[in-house]
Amino acid sequence: MATTLYTRYRGETITIGVADTGALPGGEALMTSSLRSIAAGRSAPIATTPDAASMAIAFRPANGSFPIGWLLTLDAADCTVLPSGNYLIDLKITDETGAVTIMNPAIVMLAEPATL
Amino acid sequence: MTLRKIQWIADSGLLVGLTTIGEFAAAQLLGALSLSTAGLTLTARASGTILGAASGSAITATGLPAGLTINAAPGWAYDGSGLAGSYAIVLTETLSGSVNSPHTTSITVAITPPAAGPGAMLDFSRSANSGLIAATRSF
Numbered sequence: 294m295a296t297t298l299y300t301r302y303r304g305e306t307i308t309i310g311v312a313d314t315g316a317l318p319g320g321e322a323l324m325t326s327s328l329r330s331i332a333a334g335r336s337a338p339i340a341t342t343p344d345a346a347s348m349a350i351a352f353r354p355a356n357g358s359f360p361i362g363w364l365l366t367l368d369a370a371d372c373t374v375l376p377s378g379n380y381l382i383d384l385k386i387t388d389e390t391g392a393v394t395i396m397n398p399a400i401v402m403l404a405e406p407a408t409l
Numbered sequence: 410m411t412l413r414k415i416q417w418i419a420d421s422g423l424l425v426g427l428t429t430i431g432e433f434a435a436a437q438l439l440g441a442l443s444l445s446t447a448g449l450t451l452t453a454r455a456s457g458t459i460l461g462a463a464s465g466s467a468i469t470a471t472g473l474p475a476g477l478t479i480n481a482a483p484g485w486a487y488d489g490s491g492l493a494g495s496y497a498i499v500l501t502e503t504l505s506g507s508v509n510s511p512h513t514t515s516i517t518v519a520i521t522p523p524a525a526g527p528g529a530m531l532d533f534s535r536s537a538n539s540g541l542i543a544a545t546r547s548f
Contacts, residue, residue, distance in 0.1 A: 296426070298419045310418035315430070319438045319509050361419055384415065386430070389506050396415045396428035 294336055294383060298399040303377050307367040309401070310353060311384060315394040316361045318352045323387050326350055326365050328380040328401060338381050345380060346371055377405040410505055418493070427433035442500045444485055449516075451477065451487045454525045459483040461514075466504040472497050475522055491520040 299308045326348040329338040348365040355361045363384070383398035412431065416424040445457035462468060462483045470479050478491035479500075496518045503511040 297419055298425060300420070311415060312418055312424050313413070313415045315413035315415075317438060317508075358422070359424070362415075362418070369429055386415075389508065394428070394430050397426040399417050399426055 295398040295400045297379070297402050299382075299401045300404060301372070301401055302404050303375060303404055304369055304373040304409050306369045307348075307365075307372055307401070309348070309382065310359065310362060311365065311396075312362040316363060318351060321350045321352060321363070323389075324350045324363065325385045326382065328367070328375070328382050330376070331379040331381055331400065332356055333378070345375055346398050348382070350384075364385040372403075373409070375403055377403050379403070437504060437507045438462055439504060439507050439509050440452065442468065442502060442514040442516070445516070448485050448487070448518065450519045450521060451489075451491065452521050454487060456486040457484060459485060462502060463507065465529050466502045466510075467504075469501050471499045471501075472478050474518065477518065479521060493520050494520050495519050500531040501512075 299307075299309060327344040328346045328348070329342050330345050331338050340362075346366055346367055351364045351366070353362050353364040365382075365384070380401045380403060381398050384396045384400050386394045386396070387395075412429045415428040415430070416427045418427050440461050440463075442459055442461045445460060447455055448457045459468060459479065459482075466484050467481075468479060473479070474491040474494070474496045477485065477496075478487075479485050489538045498516045498518055500514045500516060501511050502514070
């Protein structure tokens with residue numbers, strides 16, 4: 294079961310970091326990441342639930358705390374139109390042979406802010 | 410075999426949600442190409458190398474001025490016959506299996522006539538057949 298790792302506020306720019314020891318600059322072309330809404334009372338999206346938003350993916354160099362990886366970003370404007378609630382997020386990787394891997398998902402709780 | 414490890418960077422600062430992938434061959438990325446320095450400004454017959462090419466890749470070019478060619482070395486050669494001017498060249502590198510193939514690089518090459526000092530460019534050569542001395546001026 295996915296764990297709620299991130300609490301974000303509707304209307305803010307969402308940034309989520311991923312550590313990936315196989316990340317390469319330019320490898321963004323092989324990655325996709327989406328948010329899908331989780332209905333109240335459920336722990337995962339219904340199969341027919343469409344993507345709520347697509348995350349922009351950029352290579353993230355290593356820093357003092359984390360190895361290389363990716364930075365997933367959703368613009369504030371795109372975040373504003375999302376209803377508050379829980380969203381499942383993951384990262385889909387397609388290698389050059391066509392093999393697909395989807396990483397273990399996490400839950401983003403999008404809360405209603407005081408200031409929009 | 411090495412494992413590719415993918416984890417969320419949680420707000421707590423911890424790495425969580427480990428996903429591992431048996432490491433596949435790292436995708437080779439194509440980078441910017443360049444001509445060895447002498448190739449950027451051409452005045453007379455010259456040759457050099459194309460820098461930055463990935464092993465096993467193929468390179469094609471468009472926009473080449475007359476007299477300038479590329480080869481599979483990969484390299485370039487200029488026979489001195491081009492008209493003076495500035496030329497925008499596009500090099501396209503392709504490599505099977507590369508993430509960003511084909512990859513293009515734009516380069517500007519200038520052709521300038523050599524400085525013509527009095528008599529400096531006279532080329533005296535002996536004709537093999539007639540034994541006459543011929544003088545030609547080259548630009």
